[in-house]
Amino acid sequence: MTSFRSLFVTLLSTIFTLTILFHYGKLAIHSERYASYPTNPHLFNQGDLYRAGKILDRDGNILAQTINGKREFNSSETIRRATVHTVGDLEGNVATGVHSVYFNELTGYNFVDGVYDSDNSGNDITLTIDTDMCTTAYKALGGYKGTVGVMNWKTGEILCMVSTPTFDPYYTDQADKDAENGVYVNRLLSGQYAPGSTFKVVTALSGIENFSNLDDKYTCKNGVTIGGEWVSCMGNHGSETMQSGLTHSCNSTFAQIGVKLGGNTLLRTAEGLGFNKKVNLGKITCAKSIVNLTNIKDIDLGWASMGQHDDLINPFHYLTVMSAIANDGVLKEPVLVKKVSTPKGTTLKKEGGSDKRLIAKEDAKTLSDMMRKVVTDYYSDSGFSGLETCGKTGTAEVGEDKRPHSWFVGFCRNESKPYAFVVIVENGGMGAGIAKTIASRVLNS
């Protein structure tokens, strides 16, 4: 009875304690979001991030830094525009930008120590990107919307990451007007595109993995009938092997290969390459690549096998797939942040370093040789001399009255230029054309 009297006070104390713990729990989970709110006077001055370290490219060129309490970007407008999607703006418009995602590293903020920092300067971040390559890609893209990504398949380092349309981080109020065109979207990391013929590489790999004989013939008469419905091809290729079908980008061939493999087999290969799975670049969360191949009709499987149906590819993910093919099937963990270091130079953190096998070594070699033949036999090596380029182009239809997206993906086998690349030009038109030209300019820079 005596304890019943004071029950109410005990109850109050319990609720109080639980609620205060709830407050701290919430704080621990969202601390970074709260601290990075632009009115936090510890880190921001009238909305401008001022207490943050430098962001440097691989050669030590400064992309962003704080001078006298003000955040400054590179002095060249071209460099600012070419790197803004990687570096990020100060208002968090580019959600995948280093300024947003690596906020803790840059400002030295963490939940335990708060904003406390004895020298009040944050930490420096050195990126793996090559500013020259980025500006070349930005210029090569011209007025087109699109993206260029280049990755070193030996080390996993991202060398070039450009997305257009772009903006000048000094003038975000102008860019705001362009926001609906996706000016704030890093197309390489956050984009999802219909892959067009570039998906034939995945179907070919599945064939390599599952067929005992790669010399089987497939017929093409401006197309082929699958399950009673017509799949059209751009050419009348007659009889094709997998290799020649890839070289000529024959739809009939790959529709038949896909059906022969079956949806589940093709899906197994695709998922082995990372389709339908989370894609991360360091701390940055990227969009997924998506294929739907279970329980579909043969005709849809046929279309899906050559990248039409409802396949969607994230360009950065496809860049990792190209890297794995180039590197004997092993994917080096992609790296954008080379290191985080104090202003005095002590390294606090390095990213990357892990390996992951996506493809068996012999299969990767076979596929690589096939892609090499695509370049030598069909497009010729002009523009890529000495690089030993392997690749596949693609054309993705995007609607009745619009020019299709133009793709070029692949890698250089030359050990001195171990680059995997992805180039997408929105509404760039048919086939190799524009995407291939851009790739050639970037790889030769």
Added chain:
Amino acid sequence: MSTVYTLYLGISRIAMPILIASLLFLWIIIFKKSKRKNEALAFMQPEFGENYGEIFSRESLVGKSHRCEVRLEKSPHKCHALITLEKDGFFVEPLNGKVAVNDEPIYDKTPISVGDFITFNKEMYRLCLPEEEDEPCKVCKGTGFMLLIFTLFQVLLCGQVYLSPNMESGYIFPASIGGMILIEWIYYIVLRVKNGHAKMFIEIPTAFLLSLGLTICYSCTPEEYVKQLVCIGVGIVGAFILRSILSGLSAVTALRYVVAVIALGLLGVNLIFGTTVYGSRNWLDLGFVSFQPSEVVKVAYIFFGGVVLSKKELSKMGIFIFLVFSALCMGTIAIMRDFGAVAIFFVTMVVLLMMRHAPLWITGGITGLAAVSAVGVITFLPYVADRFAAWTKVWQYADSLGYQQTRTIIACASGGLFGVGAGNGYLKNITAADTDLVFGIVSEEFGGIISFAMAMCFVLFAVYAVDVSKRCRSSYYAGTACAAAGMLLFQTALNIFGSVDILPLTGVTIPFVSNGGTSIISGLCILAFFKAAEVESKLPETIRRRYY
């Protein structure tokens, strides 16, 4: 920032939370060790049967009601009679039923002694004493160690404030903290000499809260620092005065209506002549000093509520008088638009009603009524509705209605677990931050560990009050101690959770920490209820002297 300061801050910002965490840890350990079991003062041994009545408190009810210490089976009355223990020994007083002592019928309060036969209606009992003497109070070791840890904390705090480039480096802060340390140790030594042991379960947390409050005051409004010190002094003196009044129940009973009239008078004057600050008309400006009458009334409310709900009056008009008084207090304060204070009074009322065994239907009915009127207030008063509009979605109104809350949350995140150092925060620059947003200021400058400890101090008060109330010989002290704890805790909850958007922002203060003279004085006075209950929880000297 000088190198000395950087180095000092780097060390002290880690050391201070560790000291305070170990302080709270010690508090709990010592508290657990010093817990004593509840010994009966006396027994009522029945003539027939095994139905012993154990008398724990200074006033024990006899009757058939379940809340009676001595339960009668054959009496028709819920509250048949009252047995009290006063300075001169035990007394019995008939309330509703017939009572006889040694077969002599009695009609008034009559002294009884051990061995007497008391008849309630037809049931006869004999007053007996427990056979063994109660075990000597365990010496509470460790209080000195606790105080030592706390002193270290204060010294470190002093250094942080003195060296900080963002605060005035005068001698007044070190001097006042030094004075506090001196007083703490003198107090401790006096207790040791007088009682052979020292219990400071209430005093040390209070001193911790006051130190935080002083630091915030010194960094936000240095011009009010001296005023704050004076108020603390007045509060301590007030607490001692109240404590000595509380030491005799007869004085409390005599003063109850005086206190009630003063309280209502103050509120009335406030209603007519009050000044409006931040939307609430709860300030009274006397020209030379301005204060918040509602703060003073808090003390009076507990004081009065405790008496009128005493067991003796419960059988009469106690509940009715108490409810009328509560309604008058809350009504006036509601008219002054201080709805936070109304909520605090309400919670205190519920605690008191529960502590005094008011029938559940009364408590339940009142709570229901309160809920309905709260909904009405929220719906129909635009000023209150505004505060509810931003509630739980402050980030959408980050620069308007949610300004204070978002800045507080940002400050909490910025402080991390160890803080950025006294005076180095920014939250203090916001209007009224030193009263409404002190939790944020403490979180920002001293970190999450210390701000958590700050909040937990009020839980410790409640734990202490609940424990002491179970052993209290007088239900007056048990009731008022719990009411005081409930009041302090709920007020803190309103402030903290309001500032971090778990509750709507109400603009009440955190006792002892928030800047505000009246709030500190009344807070300190309320502590007298804990200390009074603590003494009352021991076996009374009168019993020892007379019967052993």
